[in-house]
Amino acid sequence: MQIQWYPGHMAKARRQLREQLRQVDVVLELCDARLPGSSRNPDLAGMCSGKRHALFLNKSDLADARATQAWVGAFTRVGVCASPFDALRGRAQDALNIIEEIVREMVARYASRGVRKTVRALVVGVPNVGKSAFINRLSGRAAAHTSDRPGVTRAPQWVRVTDDLELLDTPGLLWPRIDDPNAARRLAYLGTIRDTILDQETLAESLLEELLIAAPDAARARFKLPDGALAGNELGEESDKASLLDAVCAGRGFRLSGGRMDTTRAAAIVLDEFRAGKLGRITLETPGDAQYDKSTKIGKRAD
Ligand SMILES: Nc1nc2c(ncn2[C@@H]2O[C@H](COP(=O)(O)OP(=O)(O)O)[C@@H](O)[C@H]2O)c(=O)[nH]1
Ligand SMILES: [Mg+2]
Incomplete structure (x- = not known):
């Protein structure tokens, strides 16, 4: 819920x-x-x-x-x-x-x-x-x-x-x-919130990109991504981002009648399997790369 x-x-x-x-x-x-x-x-x-x-x-x-x-x-x-x-x-x-x-x-x-x-x-x-x-x-x-x-x-x-x-x-x-779009998107990967801006397919593609940085071997192996598949950030091309979900479809044989890729199904599978820990143990943020480094400190020592 x-x-x-x-x-x-x-x-x-x-x-x-x-x-x-x-x-x-x-x-x-x-x-x-x-x-x-x-x-x-x-x-x-x-x-x-x-x-x-x-x-x-x-x-x-x-x-x-x-x-x-x-x-x-x-x-x-x-x-x-x-x-x-x-x-x-x-x-x-x-x-x-x-x-x-x-x-x-x-x-x-x-x-x-x-x-x-x-x-x-x-x-x-x-x-x-x-x-x-x-x-x-x-x-x-x-x-x-x-x-x-x-x-x-x-x-x-x-x-x-x-x-x-x-x-x-x-x-x-x-x-x-x-309020922070990056945090909201990542919380949506976990299922903590529903991302109201991104549809499930864009969300799953974005997760795949982050997985290619955080856990490239696990992501490639699990979703049969081609060896050349790079995170969108590195490639910088919108069209290449979209192809990650197509690669999942190809790898798992997710096709609709007529042969079109069933990217809706692929998106659901990518999100479900990540949430269930099927790719192994993965952390998506490192302390150095975020503004969260300056973590909020609670509890002054005074009473
Ligand atoms: N793998 C794993 N699952 C957990 C852990 N803690 C909670 N969960 C699962 O996460 C889901 C949400 O837990 P819940 O205690 O209801 O979260 P709450 O909304 O913060 O009260 C449930 O399916 C729990 O079984 C944990 O440390 N490890
Ligand atoms: Mg609870």
């Missing part, structure tokens, strides 16, 4: 997030490890100053391990506490150790006044990034719904994770970065 983001939806999400943030000490932000720049929300930092913050590069099982390490390094250098995570198979204890680390000072301060502090945390992220799966993983049971079905909201409840940590069971929904 995809949400079409209009200003009204964003305003509502922002209002709800403000309300949720008021109730917590800690913000656990999830981004997609395949797109650590584009899958973050630039407004979040401004909304949670003073809160402890940890960033999890979720779905790291689908991302390139070396790229993930590079991103973690880049985030760490700008003061963001960042770690890879796999909300389906990862160890909950790994995430708990990180949370314990970022709240240690605060908990100690309460303890020095004789108070045992129960830390309250909110999981936030764009649609489909794995917020519900993350909450389930940490709480060790299916407490949150892993789907984007609307209408299953209940009253917010606290999920007790350890003796000293509670999570809000309703994750904080972040609106995706749709």
Whole structure:
């Protein structure tokens, strides 16, 4: 289920997030490890100053391990506490150790006044990034719904994770970065948003071009692209871009009656197989190549 983001939806999400943030000490932000720049929300930092913050590069099982390490390094250098995570198979204890680390000072301060502090945390992220799966993983049971079905909201409840940590069971929904066309297009590759500007075929062609840069061998092998197939950026010719989808059709035998290439089918297959991780572990952004390098830092050390 995809949400079409209009200003009204964003305003509502922002209002709800403000309300949720008021109730917590800690913000656990999830981004997609395949797109650590584009899958973050630039407004979040401004909304949670003073809160402890940890960033999890979720779905790291689908991302390139070396790229993930590079991103973690880049985030760490700008003061963001960042770690890879796999909300389906990862160890909950790994995430708990990180949370314990970022709240240690605060908990100690309460303890020095004789108070045992129960830390309250909110999981936030764009649609489909794995917020519900993350909450389930940490709480060790299916407490949150892993789907984007609307209408299953209940009253917010606290999920007790350890003796000293509670999570809000309703994750904080972040609106995706749709003001930036590059980010919007990449989020559309993942299925996070529906790209309203590009049709599916143009989107799939554009993904193929990016794959020829990020994972050329995997893309060529999976979609039987000719050895000479280059990313459109390198070729710079519109007509050559279009031929990538034709090459997929030729390789898979996708033809309509009359012999015309079934590029609609090819586009769907390219997007589906990429989303399902069938090309292997691929990251589409590197920390050096984006403006996202100057990552938003959350959580001043002052209390
Ligand atoms: N491969 C992989 N899939 C994940 C991971 N986390 C979540 N998913 C899947 O991504 C989809 C969206 O997850 P969900 O928790 O509903 O996302 P939410 O919209 O942020 O709550 C579901 O199909 C999950 O099974 C992960 O770490 N790895
Ligand atoms: Mg969810």
